[in-house]
Amino acid sequence: MLLPFNARRIAVVAPHPDDEILGCGGTMARAAAAGAEVHVIVVTRGQPPLFDEEMVQQIRAETLRAHDMIGVTGTQFLDFPAAGLDQVKRSDLNLALSSALSRIEVDLLLIPFIGDIHLDHQIVFNAALVHARPRGSGGPSCVLAYETLSETNWLAPGVTPAFIPNMFVDIGATLERKIAAFQMFQSQVKPSPDERSIEAIRALAISRGATVYRHAAEAFVLVRQIH
Template sequence: MSLLSHSRRIAIVAPHADDEILGCGGTMARAVAEGADVHVIVVTRGQPPLFDEELVQRIRSETLRAHEIIGVKSTIFLDFPAANLDQLRRSDLNHALSSALARIDPDLLLIPFIGDIHLDHQIVFNAALVHARPRSSTGPSCVAAYETLSETNWLAPGVTPAFIPNLFVDISSTLERKIAAFCSFETQVKPAPDERSVEAIRALATTRGATVYRHAAEAFVLIRQIN
């Protein structure tokens, strides 16, 4: 059964703006093309003095432009402090994220990977799974973790949790839309060979695709699926 075949409402939880495009922008675009409603929750925003307010506002505009290219139905900004989630009461984050997800009521939930080097990603992974606990007949029937260039492979695989994908989505028809969406993040695009370059995004999609004999794919770790 295809990951997208029975997914009508999809929620992607992004610790920071652009994680969702890097991690599953092609899957998002394909889901929209197949008639699903795609929603994004951006958990954090940069806050002074760590981040300049003008830059923060520019990134927000870039985010909305990227989501327009993909066809995202709604974008929710929770505005928790970027790079400071470890300073918050975890219950506050859990409640805010769970409330946002409850409003969406997704059948497919895509979240960052627990082994990402950024602590914000690890905290958001856990917060999303708090909401996704199968404690009633409601809740997402499928939860999967996406792969974020410059985060997922920069910790210490073998010592920390390694991203070993067991789920792939063919994005041959939507790779260019993913790249166009990422290019909307003019503040984030880097020249090759940086991992946040167009060349690196295309190379990873090609590699993940070749793994399953497709021209391009995005890879995920399946957390839970209820059929």
């Protein structure tokens, strides 16, 4: 089985561009190669004065190149303010995200982890679960939370929610594509030993893989699964 329930329509919710590649780029590539539709919803956009417009446009172009390399079916940009979701009316965010997800009719929903240090990630986690509430037959059958280097392990595990994975996806065949996709984000790649270095991405994948006797894997926390 490729992914839960042989999902044919997968949606990845990314608080910021590149979160989706860091968190589940190998899984996305594996699903796309198997013929699944893989959609990405990027929730935020850098806005002045925190972010220069030229840099914002560069990152958007990098995002689309990375998604093309992975085999993403469609990318939606919601354009809420990056590092400012706590200032956004929650009902506005919930409605926009739910509308975007409803157009996809998602089988499998991949979202950031509630324990990430970035408040945008925590808010997006909650907004995604508002949409995923099982109130009808059209919601996602499975919801997984992914881990994001430089976000998931930088809060205070033991005091705040710890990422304790209970599902792993073998990405031995797609790890290099994940890395190549992240390299499209020239503005974001950092030198080792930074967590956003190529060496760190490969090391985490190998470590997660070894946990389940695979050459490389991505790890997830299962939020909900409906048979």
